Amino acid sequence: MFTQLRLELLKLVRSRGFYLSFAALSAFVLLLLWGFYSYAQQKTSGLATAQFKYTYESKSYFNGLTFTLYSLMFAFSLVIPIFVAMNAGCQVAGERRAGTLRMICIRPVSRVSIVLSKFLVVAIHTYLLLAFFIGLNLLVGLLFVGWGNLELYPGPLNLVDEPGRLLRDDALWRFLYASFSGTWALLVVAALAMLLSVLFDNPVTAVATTLAVYLMLYIVGRIEFFVSLRPFFFTTDMDFWRVVLKPEVPWHNFYHYVATCGAYIFGLLLTAVFIFDRQDITN
Amino acid sequence: MWLKFLLGACFVLSLLGALVLELGPPRADAGSRGDIRDVSDKIDRGQDARSLRLLTWNIGNGELEAETRAHAEDLLAVAGVIMDNDADAVALQELTGEDQLKLLLTHLKNHYRGYVCSRGKGDRVEAVLVRDRSDGSERGDRSDRSLRFSDVPAGDRFAAAATFRLHQDVPEIVFISAHADAFSASRRRTFAADVVDWARSRTKNELAFVAGDFNFEVSTRNKTNLFTDDAKHDSESYAYLLKYFRDLGLDAGETSINDRRIDYVFGPGETVSLRRAEVLRGVAVGRMDHLPLLVEVALWSL
Numbered sequence: 001m002f003t004q005l006r007l008e009l010l011k012l013v014r015s016r017g018f019y020l021s022f023a024a025l026s027a028f029v030l031l032l033l034w035g036f037y038s039y040a041q042q043k044t045s046g047l048a049t050a051q052f053k054y055t056y057e058s059k060s061y062f063n064g065l066t067f068t069l070y071s072l073m074f075a076f077s078l079v080i081p082i083f084v085a086m087n088a089g090c091q092v093a094g095e096r097r098a099g100t101l102r103m104i105c106i107r108p109v110s111r112v113s114i115v116l117s118k119f120l121v122v123a124i125h126t127y128l129l130l131a132f133f134i135g136l137n138l139l140v141g142l143l144f145v146g147w148g149n150l151e152l153y154p155g156p157l158n159l160v161d162e163p164g165r166l167l168r169d170d171a172l173w174r175f176l177y178a179s180f181s182g183t184w185a186l187l188v189v190a191a192l193a194m195l196l197s198v199l200f201d202n203p204v205t206a207v208a209t210t211l212a213v214y215l216m217l218y219i220v221g222r223i224e225f226f227v228s229l230r231p232f233f234f235t236t237d238m239d240f241w242r243v244v245l246k247p248e249v250p251w252h253n254f255y256h257y258v259a260t261c262g263a264y265i266f267g268l269l270l271t272a273v274f275i276f277d278r279q280d281i282t283n
Numbered sequence: 284m285w286l287k288f289l290l291g292a293c294f295v296l297s298l299l300g301a302l303v304l305e306l307g308p309p310r311a312d313a314g315s316r317g318d319i320r321d322v323s324d325k326i327d328r329g330q331d332a333r334s335l336r337l338l339t340w341n342i343g344n345g346e347l348e349a350e351t352r353a354h355a356e357d358l359l360a361v362a363g364v365i366m367d368n369d370a371d372a373v374a375l376q377e378l379t380g381e382d383q384l385k386l387l388l389t390h391l392k393n394h395y396r397g398y399v400c401s402r403g404k405g406d407r408v409e410a411v412l413v414r415d416r417s418d419g420s421e422r423g424d425r426s427d428r429s430l431r432f433s434d435v436p437a438g439d440r441f442a443a444a445a446t447f448r449l450h451q452d453v454p455e456i457v458f459i460s461a462h463a464d465a466f467s468a469s470r471r472r473t474f475a476a477d478v479v480d481w482a483r484s485r486t487k488n489e490l491a492f493v494a495g496d497f498n499f500e501v502s503t504r505n506k507t508n509l510f511t512d513d514a515k516h517d518s519e520s521y522a523y524l525l526k527y528f529r530d531l532g533l534d535a536g537e538t539s540i541n542d543r544r545i546d547y548v549f550g551p552g553e554t555v556s557l558r559r560a561e562v563l564r565g566v567a568v569g570r571m572d573h574l575p576l577l578v579e580v581a582l583w584s585l
Contacts, residue, residue, distance in 0.1 A: 001286075070510065112286040154501035155518025156510050161503055161533070163522045224541075252304065259300030266294035273287060 004109055004117040012121050017090070021083035021125075025133050028079055032071045033140055036062070040145070063148035064141025065171045069245065071137045072175075073157050076182060076241070080133065081189045081214055084126050088193035089207035091118040092276065093200050102281050111277050115194070119269060122190045127183045134175050150174075152247065164247035174245050181241040181254075188234050188261050189214055191268035198272045198279070234264050333453050333582045334558065337548055338370040339494035340575035341462065343377030343407065345540065347570065352379045352407045355386060360568040362390035365412070368563065368577055371449060373412040374460030374494040384410050398432035400443035400460075409495065411443040411460040435459055437477035438470055444481075446489070453582040454488050461495035468516035471499055475520035479527055490555065490582065493528060494548040496573065497521075502544060524549050531578045535560040540572045548578040555580040 012018050040062035092115070095101035104114060141147075150171035152164045166174060193210040200206045217233040220226050230236050240257030243249055342353040342361055353361075353375075365373055373395070378384060384399050387410075397412040413430055435442035442461040449456060461478050464470040475497065482491040499517035524530070528549035532538075538546035548560075559579040567574055 074510075110284075110286070112284075112290075116286055116290075153518045153522045154503070155514045155521065158503045161501070162530075163525055256301060256304040259297045259304055262297030263294060263301050266290055266297055270287075270290045270294055273290060 001109075001113045001117060004113055005120055008117050008121040009124070012087075012125060017086060018125065021087070021129055022132055024083070025075070025079070025129065026136060028075055029071060029133070029136050029140055032074070033067070033144060036067050036070065037144065061151050062145060063150075064138060064145045065148065065150040065166075065168065067141040067145045068134065068137035068175065069150060069157070072134060072178065072182075073242065075133060076186075077218065080129060080182075081186060082211065083129060084122070084186050084190050085193045085207050085210040085214065087125050088119075088122045088190040089197050089210050090203040091122065091194060092197040093203040093206045094197075096201055096281070097203055105281050112273050115198070115269070115273050115276050119190070119194055122194065123183065123187055126186050126190060127179065130182045130186070131179045134179050138172075138175065150245075152245075159242065160246055166245075166247060177244040178241060181244050181258075184258060184261055184265075185238040185241040188238055188264045188268075191265045191272070192234075195268045195272040195275075198276045234261075237261055237264070333450050334579055335372075335449055335456065335555075335582055336368065336370045336577065336579045337372050337374070337458065337492055337494055337550075338365060338368060338575055338577045339374040339376075339460070339496075339546055339548055340364075341376040341496040341539075341546060341573035342571060343573070344570040345572040352377050353383055354569055355383060357568045357571065358383060358387045359390050360566070362387055364563065364566045364575060365391060365395070368575075370412075370577070371414050372445060372447070372456070372458045372492075373410075374443075374458065375410040375412065376460065376462040376496045377407045378410050379406075380408055388412075396430060398443055398445060400434050400441040403440040405440055407462075409441070409443045409460045409462050411445045411458060413445045413447050413458070429455065435461070435478060435481045437461070437481065438464075438474040440464075440474065442478055442481075442495070444485075446485075449582065454490050457482060457486055457489050457491045459491070459493045459495070461493055461497065463495075463497045463499070463520075465498045468499070468513035468520075471497065472516045472520045472523075476523055479523055483527060490551050491528070492548060492550045493524070494546075494576075494578075496546050497524075498545050500543050500545055528552065529557075531557055531580065532560045532562075532576050535562045535576060535578075538562050538574050538576050546573060546576050548576060550578070550580060555582055 043062075092101065095104060105111060147168065149168055150166040152160045152166070154161050154163065189210065192213065193206060196206040196209050197203065200209070214235065217235040221230045221233045221235050237257050237260045240254060240261070243254055340361070342357060344351050344354060361375070375387075378387075378399060380402070381399050384397050388395060388397050391412070394415055395412040396415045397410055399408040399410045402408055411432065429446070429448040431446045433444050433446070435444050440462075442459050444457060444459045446455055446457050448454075459478060459482060461474070463474045478493055482493055485491070497520065499520055501518055501521045521530075524547075529552040531548045531550045532544075532546070535544075537544050557578070558581050559577070561577050563575045563577055
């Protein structure tokens with residue numbers, strides 16, 4: 001199992017997709033920095049301050065921590081899942097497409113350990129992506145936007161119902177928690193992609209189907225027509241990751257969603273393992 | 284084989300965990316609200332408190348109606364709700380003008396005195412009603428000479444304000460009936476800031492309450508996570524109100540069609556305690572698209 005894991009890690013770090021994911025996230029951070037910076041400038045100077053004398057449109061609101069929060073919120077839902085699905089969807093179907101799966105399966109390792117080692121590599125990649133993204137945002141935020149407390153207001157991001165504040169050090173800890181809770185939430189997408197990777201011969205089909213299911217549920221879950229269906233979507237449960245950024249974390253709800261996402265992850269993985277275990281692998 | 288068992292065990296444990304750890308109350312991010320409530324409760328128990336009932340209601344009609352302002356034929360029912368709930372002061376929005384106020388006061392058997400604000404650029408006005416106790420028949424210890432009405436200039440419109448004394452033992456009360464723009468978040472923000480500033484400038488020892496239809500919704504149940512200027516403006520309006528007031532109807536529920544909570548009663552944060560906040564369901568008549576919000580607070584003697 002550990003040898004298998006080491007081999008999979010080697011494959012990951014040697015693949016171009018691995019570096020592409022970090023490069024794309026870096027580009028996203030730069031894009032967001034430009035948008036955030038120009039927006040903050042526009043809103044905290046000249047006509048804006050003359051028109052709106054009060055409230056939180058002040059220079060202290062727009063700081064590195066706020067920048068990181070916005071950046072993370074936007075990227076988590078629509079950017080990072082793409083790379084997670086790409087990596088996980090290519091794991092088995094990619095080997096099959098390359099013709100190496102049969103060779104792997106004739107080695108004296110169980111098929112369960114093959115699937116699990118591949119999934120563990122996906123989990124490591126997911127955590128690295130998220131940790132890198134948060135770290136880069138904090139660094140860029142510190143260097144280019146400035147430092148301060150994390151001010152939270154109801155409305156944008158829908159994080160709190162009343163204004164609240166996280167002191168700088170506490171906010172940094174919360175971002176660390178978010179890297180773990182976010183990884184756990186994203187592993188639902190990874191497990192789905194893994195299952196589809198086992199089912200489909202073509203990695204593109206596996207990745208595209210994963211993203212199609214994820215985006216469909218994500219979008220449908222945000223349309224009021226489907227409000228009664230919303231609790232049954234895994235995308236709704238995945239949203240739990242961000243509650244660690246609330247001033248007072250609702251831990252009971254947090255554990256509930258951790259367990260729900262765990263059920264999705266292990267359920268999908270178990271299905272993938274059972275299918276892969278009985279699969280006839282041909283060229 | 285043990286890996287399969289491990290996976291299966293993890294799956295079963297997660298499933299059980301999800302079932303056992305049921306979701307708690309939806310709002311755990313209450314910030315400082317809990318502290319305020321604790322302080323209020325202590326004061327409420329420790330001193331002789333007097334009750335103040337405030338009601339706010341946008342009595343206009345839904346967009347499908349030819350006339351979206353209040354309908355004269357609905358005013359009898361509106362008066363019934365006010366009387367049934369024994370409101371001390373009422374904030375009404377979307378009246379056509381002073382004629383409707385006079386008709387409503389007649390339906391209220393002149394137990395209330397009222398005022399409509401200036402029209403401004405709009406086609407509808409806001410009204411504020413205060414129970415008239417000058418006859419001394421009920422809790423008749425309020426000097427009626429203390430009752431004053433005024434316009435509150437806010438943005439490009441007006442709100443209506445009443446200043447009155449509920450009892451000689453409690454501070455004077457400033458009650459504002461407000462209606463923010465339905466279509467522009469930027470105008471809502473200017474309006475909210477002006478109303479708050481007016482209330483703060485007119486109150487030293489008085490207790491200020493701001494009630495009405497603010498047309499913004501900042502609940503976490505809106506799952507559109509993407510940032511918009513409108514969302515930010517509304518967020519800032521609400522944040523500015525909460526900087527000086529407490530959202531007394533926070534837990535009362537939705538006040539408008541499509542499950543929206545856009546009608547509010549804001550009051551002092553620490554000097555009153557909340558006894559009741561309730562959206563009166565099933566009382567809207569005709570094509571009204573709002574429900575009345577009733578808030579009861581305890582005031583204590585000076």
